[in-house]
Structures are given as C-alpha cells and as structure tokens.
Amino acid sequence: MSEHPLQRCGAWAVAVLCDRERPEQVSGSDLDAVAERVVSDVVVAATARPDTAAYDWWKVLFALYPNSRATHAKRERDPARLRPEIGAMFAPDPAEGALLPCTFCGEPCSVLWSKSMLPMFDSVRAVNTLPPGLAGWPVCRSCRVALWALPYGAWVTAGSATVVTSDSQMVERRVVARNVRRAGRILQSGFEGLPAGAGPEAVTLQALRAHSTERAVTATLWTFKNDNQEPWLRITATRSGVARFLALMLSDSDCRQGWWKLRKHLEWRDKSGRVIQDGATAAARTLFDPDGRQVDRLPAELLRLAKDTDRVTESTLFEWRALCRLYLEVMHEMKTDIGELKKLAGLLVDWIDDKQNPRSKFNEYRQVAGSGYELHKLLMRAMSRLYLDGRKPLDITGITNRGLFEPGSPGWLLRAQLFFEVMAELAKRDISIAGKADDTDVDEQAEMRFDLSADPLSTDEEEYA
Ligand SMILES: [Zn+2]
Structure with missing residues (x-):
C-alpha cells in the first residue's frame, strides 16, 4: 500500500472485496478473483444501454477514467470482444521486458500503462507528465487491480469520487468497507437504488468515532472530479481534537440532543419530501476544515x-x-x-x-x-x-x-x-x-x-x- 490516496483506497477495496483484514494479506489468487470481478462489472457497465440502471456504473467509470477502453465513445460494444481487452489490463506482468519500479508502490514491474488507464491522470493539466524517455507509467499488477478497484472503495457519484485517508488504518478500512457495500447497490440497481442520505463526511465521522478510543485520529477527504475538461481536487480534513470532541459530545445528553437538532435544522427536503441535503452529512461537514485552514x-x-x-x-x-x-x-x-x-x-x-x-x-x-x-x-x-x-x-x-x-x-x-x-x-x-x-x-x-x-x-x- 502506498501513500497515494487513490492507490491506497483501491488497495483497501481489494482487501475488502476478497475478505482480507489488510491489503498485505491479499494473495495472488485473491487478486485474480478481484480482477475477475472488476472486469465483469466493467464489461456489463460499458455495454449497458444508457437508460438502464447498469449504465450508472459506466458513469462512475467515466468520471475516473474518461478515455479508457471501458469508457471511450468508440469502445467495443460486444461484451464477448470487450472482455478480453479489459481482462488484459490486469494480466500478470510478462516474463520478458525491462523491470521498472511501480509508479505507486515501487515494486519492480514491466507493464507500462498510458494515462488513460489511470484514474484522474488523463487531464489537460500538465501535472501528470511522464518522465522523458518512458512510453508509459510502470504499474505493477497489484496496483493495476487496485486502481480499478478504486470505485468500489471510494464514495462515488456520477461525476466524482471521494476517498478517505486517515492515520488510523481501521478508519480507512471501515470507510472503504461501507463504500464497497454501497457500490454493490449501485451496480445492482443504479443510483436510484441508493437510499437518500449519508455522504462521505457522515460516514467518516462514524468511523473516526468507532476507532478513536485510544488516541486522537484524524481523517482527510479527497474529492476528485474529472469531467474530461478541468479536473479538480478538494481536500478537507478533521483536526486532531475532533475525535475527542465526538467522544465527549456523545457522553453528554445536552450535546447529543444538540447534535440531533443541528442535523434536523440542516436537512433540506424538496416539496415532495425528497431529501436534498442530508442532515447527518451537513452536520458532519461542520467538523471538516478545507485545505488546511x-x-x-x-x-x-x-x-x-x-x-x-x-x-x-x-x-x-x-x-x-x-x-x-x-x-x-x-x-x-x-x-x-x-x-x-x-x-x-x-x-x-x-x-x-x-x-x-x-x-x-x-x-x-x-x-x-x-x-x-x-x-x-x-x-x-x-x-x-x-x-x-x-x-x-x-x-x-x-x-x-x-x-x-x-x-x-x-x-x-x-x-x-x-x-x-x-x-x-x-x-x-x-x-x-x-x-x-x-x-x-x-x-x-x-x-x-x-x-x-x-x-x-x-x-x-x-x-x-
Ligand atoms: Zn505497485
């Protein structure tokens, strides 16, 4: 697992998808199984009709990998022909080929990926330019699978993804586990199938509270959006006192009730009663600071x-x-x-x-x-x-x-x-x-x-x- 927030989130998603406690415990056959799952879901989404629930996963993929084989407008529409194309992306490194350190984890590898296969790399901005003389980014197999398992571990919408990093690995795992469940629902019945409600801040606060009993832990939210024109990144984070504040808040009945009322006052519904702004998320957001301020x-x-x-x-x-x-x-x-x-x-x-x-x-x-x-x-x-x-x-x-x-x-x-x-x-x-x-x-x-x-x-x- 690296420090790169997208790879990190993907590595946790791989671990959760194959039911391992930690990314380090993922075996070769686990990785095969997760790659298989990722490929199947990509193929279904990329060949779905636009008016179906299955197409929602394609929107998620499009936001992250807008010019990939799975999302490009000229992509293969026959599942039987698309499948081997996508599957090849996660094949083991060929025996021959010069070994280079993986861009994300440093592991020696020989597969080079173009930026169109990497999440958020394919932008008009020059931040992700390759070192001279390289035909692509060296990415090891574990990281290739992790980078496409990312949408399972991230909080995704049809146009953005939010990943959480924390100084507590338990917080990271908990948030990813919940997002994996949520991704399962999106895959099954699209965004319509999701209950209205909790956003990433609310989910993260719960995780912080659950795993901050011994020490002050913090969490950082990285929200990425890539609309194929001008991608952006927004970073918000909790300060180290927040975990303690939560613990004390929950142990005081006035404060607890005050938090409930805050949620209620911050909730917005439209005329039909549909939740436009979830109160739990809006309240949780008040404990996140933007950009280190x-x-x-x-x-x-x-x-x-x-x-x-x-x-x-x-x-x-x-x-x-x-x-x-x-x-x-x-x-x-x-x-x-x-x-x-x-x-x-x-x-x-x-x-x-x-x-x-x-x-x-x-x-x-x-x-x-x-x-x-x-x-x-x-x-x-x-x-x-x-x-x-x-x-x-x-x-x-x-x-x-x-x-x-x-x-x-x-x-x-x-x-x-x-x-x-x-x-x-x-x-x-x-x-x-x-x-x-x-x-x-x-x-x-x-x-x-x-x-x-x-x-x-x-x-x-x-x-x-
Ligand atoms: Zn790697």
Whole structure:
C-alpha cells in the first residue's frame, strides 16, 4: 500500500472485496478473483444501454477514467470482444521486458500503462507528465487491480469520487468497507437504488468515532472530479481534537440532543419530501476544515441558526449552548473564558431587560452579535445606560483582553458563545423575546421524528444495510 490516496483506497477495496483484514494479506489468487470481478462489472457497465440502471456504473467509470477502453465513445460494444481487452489490463506482468519500479508502490514491474488507464491522470493539466524517455507509467499488477478497484472503495457519484485517508488504518478500512457495500447497490440497481442520505463526511465521522478510543485520529477527504475538461481536487480534513470532541459530545445528553437538532435544522427536503441535503452529512461537514485552514464551521453554523430565534426553541438553544461550549473547550481550550462570558451576558441582559420593549433591545444586540466593532459600541452604550440608571459598572476587561472585539479567531468564537449565554440568561430571567408564540416548526418535527436517545452520528443508510 502506498501513500497515494487513490492507490491506497483501491488497495483497501481489494482487501475488502476478497475478505482480507489488510491489503498485505491479499494473495495472488485473491487478486485474480478481484480482477475477475472488476472486469465483469466493467464489461456489463460499458455495454449497458444508457437508460438502464447498469449504465450508472459506466458513469462512475467515466468520471475516473474518461478515455479508457471501458469508457471511450468508440469502445467495443460486444461484451464477448470487450472482455478480453479489459481482462488484459490486469494480466500478470510478462516474463520478458525491462523491470521498472511501480509508479505507486515501487515494486519492480514491466507493464507500462498510458494515462488513460489511470484514474484522474488523463487531464489537460500538465501535472501528470511522464518522465522523458518512458512510453508509459510502470504499474505493477497489484496496483493495476487496485486502481480499478478504486470505485468500489471510494464514495462515488456520477461525476466524482471521494476517498478517505486517515492515520488510523481501521478508519480507512471501515470507510472503504461501507463504500464497497454501497457500490454493490449501485451496480445492482443504479443510483436510484441508493437510499437518500449519508455522504462521505457522515460516514467518516462514524468511523473516526468507532476507532478513536485510544488516541486522537484524524481523517482527510479527497474529492476528485474529472469531467474530461478541468479536473479538480478538494481536500478537507478533521483536526486532531475532533475525535475527542465526538467522544465527549456523545457522553453528554445536552450535546447529543444538540447534535440531533443541528442535523434536523440542516436537512433540506424538496416539496415532495425528497431529501436534498442530508442532515447527518451537513452536520458532519461542520467538523471538516478545507485545505488546511482552521475554519470552525460548527460554531459558525450554530450561531447562524440560533440567530433565527423564531425557528429555534429554548431547549434547542440550551443544547446548542452546551455544544458550542464543548467545541470551544476541546478545540480551542477556552474553558476559563466561558465564566467571563457569563458575566458579560448578565450585563447585556440587564440592558435588554427594560420593561417597555425588551424585544427591540434584543434585536439591536442580535444584529451586532457577530461583529466585534459593533458589539463593542453597543456594550459601551449599554454600560453607560446602566450606569446612568444607578447600576454598578461591571469590570469586563478580562474578557475584552482576550480579544472579544477583535476580528477573526478567537474573537468571533467568543462572540458566538456570548450569544448563547445571553439567550440562556434571558430564559433564566423569563424574558420573552420570541416573535411569534413559540413558532417551533422545525423543532417539533424533529422531536417527533427521532428518538433522542439514539446515536446522533447514525446515518439513515444503515437502516438499509
Ligand atoms: Zn505497485
């Protein structure tokens, strides 16, 4: 197994397809069997009529190997003649021929592959150019089979593939095993046969959670798309604290329920009730950072949803406060700051709690809650108002010194948590700021739809497994 994410995913897929624990345990006859399976599936897909379910696998192959013998517009359409052509791609190396190190694993081999046979190599970009003097890429037999077993181990759509790498091999295997099952369904009944639901982020989080008991493991998602014009690659990854965050989140009932509500709020359905965006996947995605940048999508998403106070119940706000707080504690070690935020929330609520129109004051705060500069102005105003009313001024230098009003992190994270603390303080003092009488459409549906004691990282797809 190499470090190349596509070869790695393919090697795991080979192991799973022949029921071996690890790629190193795959024998020569195992490899024959997997090659046989790959060839059969390729031939069926490449000769299927476009309006059939079997044709969906061809779309998968086309996205990965757009100019190969299996996908090219001028491909052989007679299965009996196509089969030996495809089968030859995975034949053992001939005895003669100069030995070269395999492009992927370094094993000596004599077969050279053109880029049209390699996944994602056949692009207009010059990134995959051959070294001078070579007629093709040397690829050993194991890697040739692995590179075409890739679509079984990847999360595939009709135009893209996502593979997962992790510092835990168990995480990699688990994700691949699940994708292999999913590929089996696509082969059998096309994409229509798949239950709507879980995307690669949700599946990966489950695997992380299952295999991160002893140490912090991370996972990286590589999403490839090749439309024969401009291929692209998107990389997202979890940070090392995520596994611990998941474990703590699952052991706290408020946080667990908060995660369920987040899923529900992020789920989108069309008018006919069909899921357009799966909630489990959208929630899982908040724990993945793009391209090595720390983005902290979870608190951003919680704040965005919570600010829509007409759609969120008090209990949800309470749970999201716990969830946001846990995230800041685990991912940013911000434990001590939370206490100071509570004091500040108390001050803001003193100001909001004017007997005439608390809602209008709250709305003023809500509008500036995310902006350091505007929040600072409002706080100054609130403090002088309270002072004029004869209240004792509150010392907030502790929290402001931590960058509460600064743009960027950690300022905005503190401001997000402050919002939840303000909401909690309002609830504690029984100050109603709700617009309509508890318009809890989303939450009410949510409570009915699932058992809150169930695993919030579960995915709908499992029900069909
Ligand atoms: Zn190799």
